[in-house]
Amino acid sequence: MADIEKYSEATFENIRHTNEYGQEFWYARELQQALEYSQWRRFEETIERAKTACLQSENSIEDHFANVGKMVSIGSGAQREIDDIMLSRYACYLIVMNGDPRKQIIAVGQTYFAVKTRQQELVDNYDQLTEDQKRLAIRDEIKRHNKSLAEAAQMAGVETSLDYATFQNYGYMGLYGGLKAQDIKRRKGLKKSQDILDHMGSTELAANLFRATQTDEKLRRENVQGKDAANRTHYEVGAKVRQTIAELGGTMPEDLPTPEKSVKQLAREQEKQLKK
Structure with a gap:
């Protein structure tokens, strides 16, 4: 692999x-x-x-x-x-x-x-997919959009890996009501080395995809400059997505269930099927 x-x-x-x-x-x-x-x-x-x-x-x-x-x-x-x-x-x-x-x-x-x-x-064919297939599809979209988000953040002044980790945490805090990445991992029972996004259901992944795409567009559209401003932008977008979920009567992302299988496990299973 x-x-x-x-x-x-x-x-x-x-x-x-x-x-x-x-x-x-x-x-x-x-x-x-x-x-x-x-x-x-x-x-x-x-x-x-x-x-x-x-x-x-x-x-x-x-x-x-x-x-x-x-x-x-x-x-x-x-x-x-x-x-x-x-x-x-x-x-x-x-x-x-x-x-x-x-x-x-x-x-x-x-x-x-x-x-x-x-x-x-x-x-x-998203509407016809099973939950596992939706998770694979959305996770793949997030990977692509996170590359663009990282580029937009860098243009705004988020330069080092530590800067970017902080920037990502601000997005999570906005969307998850103040929870940082480590807090979310703890709630999900994950190890430090495990990727949070690989252990989300399709609804939670979709919320994070929307957070990423809208932050990317806002950073570029408003030509946001400076690490603090970029962090604030990511937090505000995450909080806005959270507010929208609440207004629609949805479940907060931190309260959504954690799937038994990770996206990586599903991808390996899919690859085996394709080879067959």
């Missing part, structure tokens, strides 16, 4: 792009290098097999494989245009499933894109 996380961050996540509509995509030329294909011609053969699989699945090739031109440097400041393809996550999944099975990175890519594709399916 550690290898998969390592490669997904360093190899696949780092070459993921987002267009102006918020849609993610990968460039085939970059994926070729990531999957260790030295020749474009050989990689094109894999792409063609993936396109065939796409058609056989009754999906439109144009929706997942978009031909584009790309300018590359050829030395002395000169450039020339080469063919490239914008790939959807599903297209990448089909490519790695049709790749050279002898390559270790192909095996890692198969697991990575299979899991990510399944997670997106869960998000797209």
